[in-house]
Structure formats: C-alpha cells, structure tokens
Amino acid sequence: MSADGAIKRRVAAPNAGAGGIDLEEADPMVFESLREELQDEVSSEENDLTNIEDEQGWEDVEPDVENIVYKSLFDDKDFQDVRSMLQYCLVTYQFDFLRIKADLGLDFLESIKFVNYIRAELLRGITTLEITSKQAFEDDKYLQPVLEDDALLFSLDDLEPAKDLSGFDQPSSNGNTENQIPADEMVNLRRKLQRTVDAVKDRFRYMRAHMKMRSSFQADPDPYRSFSDPGTSVWSSLDRPSLSNLGNLHSNTDQVSLSGQRSLNAPSRSTRYDDDGHYKQAYAGIGIHETMIKDAIRTNAYKDFIYYNAHLFEGKTVLDVGCGSGILSLFCAKAGAKTVYAVDQSDIIYKAIEVVHDSKLSDIIKFRHGSIENMTERDIPKVDIIVSEWMGYALLYESMLDSVILARDKFLKPNGIVLPSHGSLFIAPVYDPQYHAQKVDFWSDVHGFNMSAMAKQAYLDAIVRTVEPPTITGKEYKFLDLDLRTCRKKDLEFYAYYNCKLDIATPSLSGFAVWFDVVFAPPGASKPQTMTTSPFQPVTHWEQAYLMIDPECKGKILSGGLPVGTELRGTVRYAKREDNEREVDIRVKWEAYGHELADEEEEVGGQEWAMR
Numbered sequence: 021m022s023a024d025g026a027i028k029r030r031v032a033a034p035n036a037g038a039g040g041i042d043l044e045e046a047d048p049m050v051f052e053s054l055r056e057e058l059q060d061e062v063s064s065e066e067n068d069l070t071n072i073e074d075e076q077g078w079e080d081v082e083p084d085v086e087n088i089v090y091k092s093l094f095d096d097k098d099f100q101d102v103r104s105m106l107q108y109c110l111v112t113y114q115f116d117f118l119r120i121k122a123d124l125g126l127d128f129l130e131s132i133k134f135v136n137y138i139r140a141e142l143l144r145g146i147t148t149l150e151i152t153s154k155q156a157f158e159d160d161k162y163l164q165p166v167l168e169d170d171a172l173l174f175s176l177d178d179l180e181p182a183k184d185l186s187g188f189d190q191p192s193s194n195g196n197t198e199n200q201i202p203a204d205e206m207v208n209l210r211r212k213l214q215r216t217v218d219a220v221k222d223r224f225r226y227m228r229a230h231m232k233m234r235s236s237f238q239a240d241p242d243p244y245r246s247f248s249d250p251g252t253s254v255w256s257s258l259d260r261p262s263l264s265n266l267g268n269l270h271s272n273t274d275q276v277s278l279s280g281q282r283s284l285n286a287p288s289r290s291t292r293y294d295d296d297g298h299y300k301q302a303y304a305g306i307g308i309h310e311t312m313i314k315d316a317i318r319t320n321a322y323k324d325f326i327y328y329n330a331h332l333f334e335g336k337t338v339l340d341v342g343c344g345s346g347i348l349s350l351f352c353a354k355a356g357a358k359t360v361y362a363v364d365q366s367d368i369i370y371k372a373i374e375v376v377h378d379s380k381l382s383d384i385i386k387f388r389h390g391s392i393e394n395m396t397e398r399d400i401p402k403v404d405i406i407v408s409e410w411m412g413y414a415l416l417y418e419s420m421l422d423s424v425i426l427a428r429d430k431f432l433k434p435n436g437i438v439l440p441s442h443g444s445l446f447i448a449p450v451y452d453p454q455y456h457a458q459k460v461d462f463w464s465d466v467h468g469f470n471m472s473a474m475a476k477q478a479y480l481d482a483i484v485r486t487v488e489p490p491t492i493t494g495k496e497y498k499f500l501d502l503d504l505r506t507c508r509k510k511d512l513e514f515y516a517y518y519n520c521k522l523d524i525a526t527p528s529l530s531g532f533a534v535w536f537d538v539v540f541a542p543p544g545a546s547k548p549q550t551m552t553t554s555p556f557q558p559v560t561h562w563e564q565a566y567l568m569i570d571p572e573c574k575g576k577i578l579s580g581g582l583p584v585g586t587e588l589r590g591t592v593r594y595a596k597r598e599d600n601e602r603e604v605d606i607r608v609k610w611e612a613y614g615h616e617l618a619d620e621e622e623e624v625g626g627q628e629w630a631m632r
Contacts, residue, residue, distance in 0.1 A: 088171045093117065093138050102175040121176075124154055128377075131176040133162035140166050309345040309368060312409070315561040321551035322409065323351050325439070325540040328547040330355040332437065336404040339363065341392055341427050342420055346372035346385065348407050353384040361400045363388045363427075392427050403431050407439045413484050414565035415445050415500075415536035416594060417631045418602050422509050438504040440538035445500035446554070447518050447608070448533050449588055451526040452491040456568065459483075479570035482606055482631040487533040487555045487564045493582075494522040496554075499592050513595045522586045529582065531568040532608055565631060567608060573627040587613045590626075603632040 089098045090105040094113050099105040109115045121131055137157035141149055143166065150156070165173060313319055326333065326348075334356035340349045343362035349372075352360050362372065362385055369389050376385045388399055406427055412418035421443075428438055463475040499516040533555060541548035553562045590610035597603040609626035 090171050132173050133157040135172055136162040136166045311561050313347055317558055317560045321549055322348055325549040326351045326355045329545050333357045338405045339403040339431055341408040341424050344368055346375050349385045353381045360385045363392050365391045392423050400431050402433045404433055405437045406432055413562055414534050414631050416512055417604050425509055437542040440540050441504050441542045442539040443502040444498050444537045446496040446498050446535050448492050448496040449494045449520050449529055450491050450531045450533050451493045452530045456530055479568055482629040483566045484563050485566050486559050487566055489556050493524040493526050494520040516592050518592055520588045522582055522584055525583045527581050531566055534565040567629045569627055573625045585614050605630055
C-alpha cells in the first residue's frame with residue numbers, strides 16, 4: 021500500500037465519535053509535515069540504536085535470529101521498536117493505542133485481543149473502527165495472531181500507557197506538535213527497551229503456541245495420550261503413566277571403553293532413531309509436569325537444597341537444563357540468583373513464561389526455547405551453577421543426562437556447581453510369585469482361551485512398578501556411582517559388577533529390582549541433600565524398574581532353591597537401544613554361589629530387558 025493510500029484510511033481516534041474521523045478532510049500540508057518529522061525521528065532513533073549497540077555489545081541478545089520488526093497497525097510500514105510504531109500511528113492516523121488501552125483497562129491478554137481485532141478488521145476491509153468497549157474483541161478467537169510473529173503482541177506488557185507517548189502528544193488542528201522527546205531521553209528510552217528485549221523474545225512465539233496448547237489441554241483429558249496415535253494412550257504394564265517411545269535431544273556415538281572391561285559396539289549416528297518431535301510433544305502437555313511437581317520427594321529435594329543453601333545462589337548465574345514448568349528456575353530466583361537461563365525445547369516453555377511473568381520474576385529468569393545442544397555462549401554466557409531434573413526411570417531412561425553433561429562442558433565456569441552432584445544405581449534380587457501370577461499365569465485361561473503367547477511380552481520389558489520390600493530377598497548392591505562434575509557421555513553405556521547376598525531363603529528367583537539415588541553435595545554446601553527412589557523409602561513417581569526373569573533363562577535356580585547366604589554375582593549392562601536412543605537396554609547376568617549344586621554351569625543365567 022502506498023503512503024498516500026495509507027493516510028486516507030479512516031480509523032476511529034480515541035476521542036472521536038462512533039463514526040470515526042475522515043482523514044481525507046484534513047489539511048494535507050499538516051500530514052506532509054508530520055510525515056517528514058516522523059521520518060527524522062525514526063532515522064535519529066535508528067542511529068541511537070546503532071551507537072548504543074556499538075557501545076554496549078548486548079551480549080544477552082540471541083544470535084542468528086531475525087531482527088524484531090514492529091508492523092504498523094494501519095499500513096505496511098515496519099519499525100525497529102514499538103515506540104516509533106505507536107508514535108507513527110498516533111501522528112499519521114490520529115490513533116492513540118496506549119490511551120485506548122489505558123481507558124479500557126486492558127490486561128495483557130485483552131491487549132493481545134485488541135491488537136488482533138484491529139488487524140483482523142482492517143484485513144476485512146473495515147476502514148472505520150468503533151472501539152468504545154472491550155465487547156468488540158472479547159471473543160477468544162482474537163487470541164490467535166493475525167500476523168505471524170507479531171512483535172507488538174509481546175511488547176504490550178512493557179509499555180506504560182501515560183508515560184511512553186506522553187512526550188509525543190496528539191497534533192493540534194494546525195499541525196503543530198509539542199513536547200517532542202529530547203534526543204538524550206530517546207537514548208535512555210532505547211536503553212530501557214533493549215533491557216526488555218530478552219523478555220520480548222521469550223514471549224515472541226507465545227501466542228502461536230497458546231491456542232494449540234489451550235485446545236490440546238481442553239480437548240484431551242488424558243495428558244499421557246500418544247501424539248503419534250491420537251487414539252492410543254501410552255501406559256506401562258501396570259496401567260500407570262509412562263513416557264514410552266520418546267525421541268532424543270542428542271546423539272551419543274561414543275563407544276564404551278571402561279578400563280579393564282570390554283567395549284560395546286554402539287551403532288553409528290545414522291543408524292539410530294531420533295524421534296525428537298515426539299519427545300517435545302510429550303512434554304508439551306501439563307499432565308507430566310503435574311505428576312512431577314506433585315511428587316513431594318522429588319520437588320522438596322530440590323527446593324530444600326536450594327533454599328537451605330541460598331548462599332550458593334546469591335548473585336550467581338544459573339542454567340536450568342530442561343526447565344519444563346519452570347519450578348526449579350523459580351526456586352533459584354527466590355534463593356537470590358542474579359540471572360537464571362531456563363532452557364527447554366518443548367512448547368511447555370510458553371506456559372512457563374506466563375508463570376514467571378505472573379510471579380514478577382521476568383527480570384531474573386530468561387528463557388531459551390530449543391535444544392541445549394544447538395546453543396552457544398552467545399545464547400547463554402558462562403554460568404556458576406547448572407541445575408536439572410534429568411533422571412529417568414532406572415536413572416538413565418530418556419538420556420537427558422547426556423544434555424546436562426554437554427551443558428556442563430560448554431557453559432559451566434571452572435569450579436562451577438552441577439545439581440544434583442552425584443547419582444547412583446542399585447540392584448537387588450526379588451522373589452514375588454504373586455506378581456508373576458498376576459502378569460503371566462492368568463494368560464493361560466482367559467474366558468476359556470489359552471492366550472499364553474501374550475505372556476512372553478512381560479519378560480521383554482522392564483516394568484515400572486512399586487516393588488514391595490518383603491519381596492526383596494537380599495542386600496542391595498550399588499553398581500554405578502556417577503560424579504556429575506567429571507562423568508562423560510560414554511560412561512552412561514557400561515558393564516558393571518554386582519554381588520547380592522541373600523538374607524531370605526527362597527525357592528527361586530523372580531527377578532531384580534533396580535533403583536537410584538541422587539545427592540546434592542557440591543563444595544560449599546552447608547546442608548547436603550539426598551533423594552532416593554529406594555523401595556524401602558516413600559514412593560516417588562519413578563518407583564522402581566522391575567526386571568522379571570523368564571523361567572527359560574533361570575537354569576537350575578528355578579527349582580534348586582536359594583538358601584540364606586547364597587551370593588548372586590554377575591554383571592549389569594546399560595546400553596542405548598539401537599532403534600531409539602532415549603530408551604535403554606538393560607542386561608543382567610548372574611551366577612549363584614554358596615550352596616551345593618549338581619552342575620554349577622547350569623546355575624549361570626542371563627536376560628535382557630528394554631526400558632521403553
């Protein structure tokens with residue numbers, strides 16, 4: 021649209037009647053003068069911006085992102101900042117957006133509806149707008165952006181109605197303007213705007229995701245529904261929520277080479293499945309985050325450590341890897357962190373932005389939407405502390421620890437802190453014939469049909485369940501201890517030795533229980549914290565991983581009996597699954613020692629389970 025055509029649009033000025041003002045009746049010399057003044061003002065401000073950026077560097081600005089452009093409400097003119105755009109609309113079209121916003125008492129979401137209403141009406145060819153109340157744009161359809169990546173939508177909350185345009189008053193009928201903003205004030209205002217640019221970028225794609233998430237939450241009461249098949253819910257074998265078939269944030273092509281132990285032949289990057297999109301969608305819903313936050317053992321472990329050790333966070337820069345709902349970032353901010361960089365590649369980050377905004381902590385918590393693997397120090401500076409809730413079932417399911425290790429190596433300052441600081445894995449023998457009957461034996465007679473073929477699947481997968489303490493027949497053995505300050509990605513695929521001594525005599529071995537602990541004990545901590553998923557402690561949402569043994573794998577252990585004092589020795593192997601790196605194959609081998617056997621070789625057994 022030409023400038024001449026644009027200036028002839030009819031729009032309702034703030035103090036106009038319902039019919040609006042016909043700009044064609046105005047003196048054309050007035051608007052020609054105002055256009056020239058506005059162009060000078062815009063050029064001057066662009067120069068100020070260039071000078072300021074040369075002086076300051078603006079290290080926090082994200083790289084490789086298109087410049088933020090503010091499009092005029094009434095034509096196709098673009099501006100580099102929201103002030104210039106609104107001033108242009110005020111001078112050129114006699115439309116005082118901020119005054120209308122203030123007069124109607126619009127909050128953040130109502131202001132978004134207001135902008136989209138204006139843009140939608142003009143797209144329909146409506147040249148006279150009657151804006152006298154909120155009713156014109158109260159429909160939630162106006163939450164959907166009319167323009168893709170409309171920067172104005174995410175700057176509204178940073179503008180103060182009376183102040184921001186008070187120095188650029190509405191022109192009088194003779195075309196004169198008063199109280200022009202001085203150049204030095206323009207520089208200060210530009211600095212203020214630049215300080216809010218992170219918050220603008222954080223909310224930049226909020227509205228595009230808002231309607232999608234809103235409809236998803238309302239239409240789907242099952243927050244664990246599989247996104248790949250809308251008609252199928254994802255459940256574990258005990259009818260509890262599970263994150264199965266998730267994608268991966270990263271790849272790990274390193275082959276295991278632990279000292280004194282043989283290496284795993286890890287498939288190449290190209291042969292491994294990387295369902296990244298499914299993973300992001302699975303965490304976009306609120307259900308999984310509700311489950312995690314309601315896990316008091318989990319959430320309180322982080323909160324208690326952060327609050328009891330607030331001296332570690334005071335004035336420090338923190339990186340929250342996989343921030344999700346933002347709860348850990350909020351804890352860190354409340355503990356006194358100077359800046360928290362919250363990173364997540366799922367669209368739940370847009371809800372976290374709202375939470376932080378409502379908590380009035382947007383000046384401390386800065387969001388980065390995307391994979392931590394793709395970010396550089398231009399996105400995130402060096403940090404003092406990395407915090408993350410990366411633990412999956414059996415500790416390493418979902419492979420999120422890989423991302424934390426990468427973030428540590430890339431962004432953590434020397435002598436920085438990683439929280440939690442340590443992680444451990446445990447294994448213990450289980451005898452539970454009742455559970456075996458529940459999961460396997462009942463298939464032999466289902467309404468008169470032999471469906472035993474179905475039972476085999478129960479032996480193939482690691483089952484997430486609560487293992488009752490009375491069924492655990494021997495002392496647990498810690499088979500892995502990770503120091504998060506020094507561990508490497510290749511350490512997460514391994515062989516490890518274990519030795520469990522039975523303290524209860526049993527006729528047989530039903531399976532193994534696997535669980536983990538994490539410890540918060542960095543240097544300088546005044547009150548360390550431990551979080552355990554042990555079956556002997558209160559249940560967490562991780563429960564335990566149960567590895568149910570197929571009778572065909574047991575050898576004579578099935579019928580020979582296991583007296584008190586029997587030692588079960590063997591190895592545990594963890595390896596990423598070839599068809600999905602987020603999933604884990606767990607293989608256990610065992611031998612029984614300490615009682616008379618007719619043929620010791622027959623006591624050797626082994627089996628592999630998939631944690632998926």
